[in-house]
Each structure stands twice: as structure tokens, then as C-alpha cells.
Amino acid sequence: MTRRDAITVKDIANMAGVSIGTVDRVLHERGRVAPQTAEKIRRIIDETGFIPNLHASNLAQSRTYRIGVLTPLAEQDSGFWQLPHEGMKKAAEELKPFNVTLLFCCFDRFSRTSFLEAGQKLMLQEPDGVLIAPVLPEAAEEFINSLSEKIPVCCFDSDLPKSRKLAFIGQDAYASGKLAAKLMKLMVPDGKRIAVIQAVRQDYHIRDRIAGFQSAFSRDECPSVYVEEQLEDKPTRNKFLLGILYQDPEIKGIFVSNDSSHLIAEYLRSSGKTGISLIGYDLIPENSRFLGTGDIDFILNQRPAEQGYLGIQTIFRALSGQPAGEKHIVMPLDILTAENVAFYPARHLM
Amino acid sequence: MTRRDAITVKDIANMAGVSIGTVDRVLHERGRVAPQTAEKIRRIIDETGFIPNLHASNLAQSRTYRIGVLTPLAEQDSGFWQLPHEGMKKAAEELKPFNVTLLFCCFDRFSRTSFLEAGQKLMLQEPDGVLIAPVLPEAAEEFINSLSEKIPVCCFDSDLPKSRKLAFIGQDAYASGKLAAKLMKLMVPDGKRIAVIQAVRQDYHIRDRIAGFQSAFSRDECPSVYVEEQLEDKPTRNKFLLGILYQDPEIKGIFVSNDSSHLIAEYLRSSGKTGISLIGYDLIPENSRFLGTGDIDFILNQRPAEQGYLGIQTIFRALSGQPAGEKHIVMPLDILTAENVAFYPARHLM
DNA sequence: GTATCCTGTGTGTACGTTAACGCAAATATT
DNA sequence: AATATTTGCGTTAACGTACACACAGGATAC
Numbered sequence: 001m002t003r004r005d006a007i008t009v010k011d012i013a014n015m016a017g018v019s020i021g022t023v024d025r026v027l028h029e030r031g032r033v034a035p036q037t038a039e040k041i042r043r044i045i046d047e048t049g050f051i052p053n054l055h056a057s058n059l060a061q062s063r064t065y066r067i068g069v070l071t072p073l074a075e076q077d078s079g080f081w082q083l084p085h086e087g088m089k090k091a092a093e094e095l096k097p098f099n100v101t102l103l104f105c106c107f108d109r110f111s112r113t114s115f116l117e118a119g120q121k122l123m124l125q126e127p128d129g130v131l132i133a134p135v136l137p138e139a140a141e142e143f144i145n146s147l148s149e150k151i152p153v154c155c156f157d158s159d160l161p162k163s164r165k166l167a168f169i170g171q172d173a174y175a176s177g178k179l180a181a182k183l184m185k186l187m188v189p190d191g192k193r194i195a196v197i198q199a200v201r202q203d204y205h206i207r208d209r210i211a212g213f214q215s216a217f218s219r220d221e222c223p224s225v226y227v228e229e230q231l232e233d234k235p236t237r238n239k240f241l242l243g244i245l246y247q248d249p250e251i252k253g254i255f256v257s258n259d260s261s262h263l264i265a266e267y268l269r270s271s272g273k274t275g276i277s278l279i280g281y282d283l284i285p286e287n288s289r290f291l292g293t294g295d296i297d298f299i300l301n302q303r304p305a306e307q308g309y310l311g312i313q314t315i316f317r318a319l320s321g322q323p324a325g326e327k328h329i330v331m332p333l334d335i336l337t338a339e340n341v342a343f344y345p346a347r348h349l350m
Numbered sequence: 351m352t353r354r355d356a357i358t359v360k361d362i363a364n365m366a367g368v369s370i371g372t373v374d375r376v377l378h379e380r381g382r383v384a385p386q387t388a389e390k391i392r393r394i395i396d397e398t399g400f401i402p403n404l405h406a407s408n409l410a411q412s413r414t415y416r417i418g419v420l421t422p423l424a425e426q427d428s429g430f431w432q433l434p435h436e437g438m439k440k441a442a443e444e445l446k447p448f449n450v451t452l453l454f455c456c457f458d459r460f461s462r463t464s465f466l467e468a469g470q471k472l473m474l475q476e477p478d479g480v481l482i483a484p485v486l487p488e489a490a491e492e493f494i495n496s497l498s499e500k501i502p503v504c505c506f507d508s509d510l511p512k513s514r515k516l517a518f519i520g521q522d523a524y525a526s527g528k529l530a531a532k533l534m535k536l537m538v539p540d541g542k543r544i545a546v547i548q549a550v551r552q553d554y555h556i557r558d559r560i561a562g563f564q565s566a567f568s569r570d571e572c573p574s575v576y577v578e579e580q581l582e583d584k585p586t587r588n589k590f591l592l593g594i595l596y597q598d599p600e601i602k603g604i605f606v607s608n609d610s611s612h613l614i615a616e617y618l619r620s621s622g623k624t625g626i627s628l629i630g631y632d633l634i635p636e637n638s639r640f641l642g643t644g645d646i647d648f649i650l651n652q653r654p655a656e657q658g659y660l661g662i663q664t665i666f667r668a669l670s671g672q673p674a675g676e677k678h679i680v681m682p683l684d685i686l687t688a689e690n691v692a693f694y695p696a697r698h699l700m
Numbered sequence: 701g702t703a704t705c706c707t708g709t710g711t712g713t714a715c716g717t718t719a720a721c722g723c724a725a726a727t728a729t730t
Numbered sequence: 731a732a733t734a735t736t737t738g739c740g741t742t743a744a745c746g747t748a749c750a751c752a753c754a755g756g757a758t759a760c
Contacts, residue, residue, distance in 0.1 A: 006746095008745095008746055008747085009746070009747065010746080018709075018710085019709065019710045019711075020710090020711095020746090020747080020748095021709070021710060021711075021748095021749085022708080022709060022710080024747070024748065024749080025708095025709090025749095027747095027748095028748080028749095030749090031707095032706095032707065032708060032709080033707095033708070033709085034707080034708060034709090037708080037709090052746080052747070053409070053447075053745085053746050053747070054405075054447040055404075055405040055406075055408040055409040055447065055745085055746080055747090056405075056409050056715090056745070056746030056747045056748090057746080057747055057748075058405040058715090058747090059403070059405040059406050059409055059714095059715045059716065059717090059745090059746080059747075059748095060714075060715055060746075060747040060748045060749080061715085061747080061748065061749095062715065062716095097403075097404040097405065171693070172693065175689065175690070175692075175693070176690075178689050179687070179689035179690050182687065182688075182689050186536045186537060187536060330693055331693070332684070332690065332693040332694045333689075333690040333693050334682070334684060334685075335684075335685040335687075335690070337529070337532065337685075338532075339525065339528050339529035339532050339683075340525070340526075340529050340682065340683040340685070342525075343521075343522065343525070343680055343681070343682040343683050344682045356716095358715095358716055358717085359716070359717065359718095360716080368739075368740085369739065369740045369741075370716090370717080370718095370740090370741095371718095371719085371739070371740055371741070371742095372738080372739060372740075374717070374718065374719080375719095375738095375739090377717090377718095378718085378719090380719085381737090381738095382736095382737065382738060382739075383737090383738065383739080384737080384738060384739085387738080387739085402716080402717065403715085403716050403717070405715085405716080405717090406715070406716030406717040406718085406745090407716080407717055407718075408717090408745090409715090409716080409717075409718095409744095409745045409746065409747090410716075410717040410718040410719085410744075410745055411717080411718065411719095411745085412745065412746090
């Protein structure tokens with residue numbers, strides 16, 4: 001509770017035999033300082049380990065930070081995108097003293113036009129940084145390239161390896177598939193069959209999940225992949241699943257490579273099929289429910305709320321001149337099941 | 351990047367027709383304000399939703415926060431206590447602009463005297479708040495009671511239900527036991543036997559874990575509990591485990607109710623026993639290693655680093671006058687296995 | 701040779717809050 | 731009744747940084 005006595009610009013100025021104005025100009029690289037003077041000041045700053053007082057700086061500047069967010073519409077993917085949004089809002093809440101404002105711009109994840117429109121709309125609001133879920137890789141890449149170099153960009157959920165960016169925040173999709181395979185093998189007796197369901201075609205990390213899953217099996221027992229992009233449509237879904245299970249009655253495990261496992265669970269339950277183990281992704285409310293009832297055995301979670309939270313924090317750090325962290329922030333692969341799902345509330349960010 | 355125009359004490363003062371000094375006195379309940387005036391100011395603050403500028407406040411005060419930390423010695427429990435320490439340091443790092451200093455005081459977890467000594471030593475340094483791991487419940491309770499009411503206290507790891515405290519940060523031990531049972535049942539064939547190992551006698555949450563584990567079994571298949579407090583000692587350990595496995599060769603699963611599973615894994619490996627599934631607690635380096643080699647099947651993690659992090663944050667929030675959060679901060683029950691352990695670095699706090 | 705521009709530097713005010721201090725008026729003490 | 735204390739309120743100097751402005755001296759232009 002006592003006073004502290006940290007070093008200040010004034011101290012630096014005294015040591016260098018100049019005024020605080022000159023030190024300030026060096027600190028902010030605003031020019032108008034003689035090269036030798038600047039060098040001397042920089043040396044002293046280095047030696048003393050001087051760090052400008054955050055509060056004084058903020059008080060004097062009272063600048064605002066506008067961070068743009070580009071994600072699919074909140075209601076798409078069974079409401080999945082609400083989860084990262086929650087995390088972003090929490091970050092914004094914590095950063096309130098720093099005047100951080102979020103500019104949410106959502107797009108239809110199946111429409112390139114919609115994405116580009118959202119991007120344009122966002123840029124009209126002049127964001128200082130952008131956080132983006134590049135589910136439409138090419139369009140997102142194009143968008144990032146069109147941005148000024150000064151605007152920091154962060155990707156989350158899926159990566160954009162070739163684009164300029166501060167960091168990618170997400171899970172290791174391949175490893176998550178391997179993990180799913182391990183759990184599946186625990187549940188499905190030897191000799192029985194396993195099916196993989198792919199509900200999205202283009203997404204890279206969906207493919208990685210499937211590749212990881214299959215990598216855990218030998219060639220002759222490798223599970224088949226069934227693709228159906230219209231799972232949301234009930235008649236289509238029923239026909240699709242009936243077809244799979246009729247064709248191969250030995251299937252005792254289903255791996256769903258995205259958030260749609262609740263749709264499969266609902267089918268299995270309503271059609272009275274039992275004894276089929278089910279593993280899926282993403283703790284959206286519907287999946288959470290079916291975990292509780294035991295219709296889904298495991299859900300792998302990629303901490304979407306945390307991804308959103310970290311995305312905002314990372315961009316803020318860059319904007320406020322703090323040193324950049326890692327280029328790839330890897331999310332743990334959380335295993336969710338009936339017995340622990342209650343302890344993973346969406347808002348649990350820490 | 352524009353200026354903002356938040357409401358200030360000056361605005362409040364103008365609206366109330368008083369000076370900023372009076373408003374400040376009301377804000378800090380420093381007295382010397384006429385009751386009606388104070389009431390009026392409070393009303394206006396409420397109506398306008400005024401929040402004092404954090405930075406200005408901090409700049410003017412530049413106070414320091416000293417937070418005391420009481421935990422067992424870092425090297426005890428196979429180095430477990432280093433993990434919460436890491437989290438605390440990370441929190442301190444983030445709170446550096448607020449002049450937060452940590453005062454670590456460690457004690458021997460088996461010695462009441464040692465604990466009381468550590469407590470006294472801590473109090474000599476006049477901490478503003480205390481974070482404590484009450485592994486010695488009675489002594490800890492006594493210590494907390496001896497503290498001034500003004501000093502906020504937080505418990506983590508295990509709880510102290512009867513003591514005054516800001517919050518308890520920890521997992522639901524009973525639920526974690528149930529979860530372990532579910533995983534164990536997946537691995538151990540029906541009809542085979544399971545053993546429970548208890549390495550610590552006094553700790554409440556160890557008992558809860560065991561109770562939770564047993565609750566998942568019917569009376570006649572309920573696993574037996576074997577107690578041995580000297581597991582660290584190799585000859586004792588070997589004799590103990592040999593005894594168990596000799597006496598009951600049908601044991602195909604072992605549930606270790608604390609961080610000692612690596613000791614069991616080492617025995618099983620060195621004695622050539624295979625086909626015995628192993629579940630334990632806490633991601634200390636040794637356990638992490640045996641997870642990787644497949645000698646331990648699952649580790650349940652209680653996010654110790656995060657507990658430390660949240661403990662410091664919680665106390666800081668109280669000290670800096672921010673509203674208190676929940677009384678019980680529940681940690682998720684993370685399931686760790688060979689396939690995902692790499693993504694749970696100790697420092698992964700978010 | 702004067703007018704204009706640039707360079708390098710110092711000065712001063714603002715940011716919003718805190719808390720010490722000052723000073724009347726009201727109240728208590730003797 | 732005189733003196734001491736308390737109450738209620740205003741004033742003001744920090745806290746450390748940012749940045750606009752002032753200003754002297756040198757370079758450049760005409």
C-alpha cells in the first residue's frame with residue numbers, strides 16, 4: 001500500500017541532459033531529434049529498463065481501439081459462432097478501461113459475396129485491427145491482402161497459412177482426429193465397424209480431423225467416410241443415415257467430423273437404434289444435451305470462447321504496442337463426456 | 351483512435367452542485383459529507399452509471415498490492431505445487447502495471463508447526479491479501495481466524511467450508527471420481543477387478559474423489575481401497591503393490607486418488623506387469639511422461655496453474671475495489687491422455 | 701541580404717483522480 | 731462565554747505521459 005518509485009521519463013531526461021519532450025519524441029519515434037541525442041537516450045532507456053507508465057500513458061492519450069470481427073452468422077453451424085462471440089465480449093469487457101470496441105460483422109458461410117460484403121461494411125467503420133474466422137479461405141485471403149499493412153490481423157478456428165497475420169489461434173485438427181479414434185476404439189468392440197460422417201466439404205480442418213482419425217486404423221479396418229452436406233434437412237438426413245446403417249449393420253461407432261453430432265444422436269434415438277457409440281465436436285447446447293442423456297458419448301471441444309477471447313487480447317496487445325507472442329496459439333483438445341460436461345460452461349474462459 | 355467522452359467526477363460534481371472533493375469523499379466513503387449531499391451524489395452516480403477512470407485513479411494513487419501465498423513446498427507432492435505457482439506468477443506479470451507483488455511462503459505439508467511458522471513469517475511482511483492452499487485444514491482455519499477482517503482471503507485446491515473467504519477455487523472432487531470410474535469401466539472388461547489407491551489420509555478432497563469413484567459401482571463390485579502413506583519410499587511401495595496384486599490377480603485397473611500414479615506406473619513397468627489400466631491425477635512432469643509411454647491411460651487434471659492465476663486475480667480484484675465474483679469457482683475436469691497431453695502445457699492458462 | 705523553411709529542443713497544458721490542506725460555520729467542552 | 735473541536739465543503743498540487751506550441755539557430759531560396 002506504499003508508494004512506489006519506478007523510473008520515469010523525467011529521470012531519463014535528466015540522465016541524458018535533455019527535456020522530457022525530447023525523450024518522448026524518441027520513445028514514439030516522432031523524429032526531430034539529433035541522431036546522437038536519440039542514440040544516447042535509447043541507451044539510457046535500455047540500461048535502466050525504463051517502461052512508460054501504462055496508466056499515465058493511457059490517461060494522456062485516452063485513445064480508443066476498434067477491433068473488427070468477421071465470423072459466420074451466429075445462428076449458422078447450430079449456433080456455434082455464438083461461443084467465440086462470448087469470449088470476445090468477455091475480452092472487451094476486461095479491456096473496457098482501454099476503450100476497446102468490437103465491430104461484429106457476420107456473413108453467410110456458404111456465400112462468397114456475403115463475406116466480401118461483410119468485409120466492406122467492416123472497413124467502412126475503420127477498424128484498427130481485425131479478427132477473422134477464415135471459413136472461406138480464398139475470400140478471406142483476398143480480403144486480408146486488400147488491407148493496409150498497418151492493420152493487424154488474427155485468424156482463429158481455422159488457419160490461413162499463406163496470409164499475413166499476427167497469429168493463428170486454434171486446435172491441431174489432425175491430432176484431434178487421432179484422439180477421437182482412441183476414444184472410439186475404447187468403446188467399439190474389435191471386429192465391429194466404424195463410420196465417419198463429413199458434413200462440410202471445403203473446410204481444411206475438417207479434412208484434417210478425418211485424416212487424423214483414419215491414421216489410427218490399419219488399412220483394412222479403416223473406417224469409411226460418408227459425405228452429406230444437407231444434414232440439417234431432416235428427410236435428407238434420415239435417408240442418408242438409414243442408408244448407411246442398412247448397408248452396413250455392423251457399424252457400432254460413428255465419428256462426426258463437425259458440430260452435427262446432435263443430429264445423428266437425434267436420429268439414433270428416434271429410430272430406436274442403440275449400441276452405437278457416437279463422438280463429435282463442439283459443445284453447442286444441443287450437443288451438450290445429448291451428452292447428458294448419453295446419446296453422444298464424447299465431444300471434443302476446441303474452446304471456441306477462449307479462441308475468441310485470445311483473439312481479441314492478441315490484437316489489442318499488438319495495437320497497444322506490446323510485444324507479439326507466439327504465431328500459433330494451440331488450443332488444448334478437451335474431452336467432454338456426461339460426467340464432466342457440467343463443468344465446461346460456455347463462459348468458462350480461464 | 352478518437353477521443354472518448356466518458357463521464358467524470360467533474361461532471362458529477364457539477365450536476366450535484368458541489369466540488370469534486372466532495373464527490374471524491376463520497377466515492378471513497380471518507381466521511382465529512384452532509385448526509386443529504388452524499389445521498390444526492392450517490393443518486394447521480396447511480397443514474398449516470400459513472401465509473402471512475404481506472405488509469406487516473408491508479409496514477410494518482412500508485413499504490414502497491416502485496417499478496418501473500420501459502421502453499422506446501424514446491425518440491426512436495428512430486429512438484430505439484432510448482433504448477434499453481436506458475437499461474438500466480440503469470441497473473442503477477444499481467445498485473446505488473448498495478449504494482450502487484452507476490453509473497454511466497456511455503457510450508458511442509460505434513461507439519462502443523464511448519465505451517466504456522468510460514469503464516470507468521472508471511473504476516474511480518476504485511477500482505478494486503480492472502481491466497482492459501484489449506485491442505486492442513488485445522489491449522490489453516492486457525493490462521494485465517496487470526497487475520498484482520500480487512501485482509502481478503504482466497505482458498506484454492508481444497509476448500510475450507512467454515513472459514514471466511516472471498517472464494518474457493520477448485521474442482522468438484524466427487525464428480526472427478528465418477529468421471530474416473532466411467533473411463534475405467536471403458537477400459538476394464540466386465541468381471542475383472544479394480545483397485546483404488548489412497549496415498550494421503552487426511553485430505554478431504556482425496557476422500558471425495560474415492561467416494562465419487564465408488565459411487566459408480568454396485569455394492570458387490572465396489573473396488574477396494576488400499577491405503578499407503580509411504581509410497582515415495584521404493585521398498586515400501588514395491589512391497590505394498592506386490593501384496594495387492596498377488597492377493598488379487600484379477601485386478602485389471604488401478605485408480606490412484608492423487609498425483610502418485612507415476613509411482614505405480616513405474617512399478618508396473620519395471621515388474622513387467624501388463625494389461626492393467628491406470629488412471630491418476632495431476633499433470634506433473636512424471637505423469638506426463640508415463641502418459642506418453644502409455645503406462646498411464648488417463649490423467650484427470652484440475653488446472654492447477656489456472657487455479658493459481660485465478661486466485662491472484664480474485665484477490666487483486668477485491669483489493670482494487672472491483673465487485674466480487676462467485677464464491678465457488680469450479681475448475682473443469684480435464685481428461686488427459688497420450689493423444690492430447692502435448693496440448694496442455696503447464697503454462698497454458700487461458 | 702532578407703525572407704522562408706527546416707531542425708532540434710524546451711515549455712506548458714491536459715488527461716481524471718486522489719488526498720492533503722484550508723477555512724468557515726456549527727457544535728461541544730470547560 | 732470563551733475556547734476547542736468537529737463538520738462540511740472547496741481548493742490545489744501531485745501522479746507520469748502525450749502532444750501542441752514556441753523558439754532559436756542553421757540552411758536554403760530568391
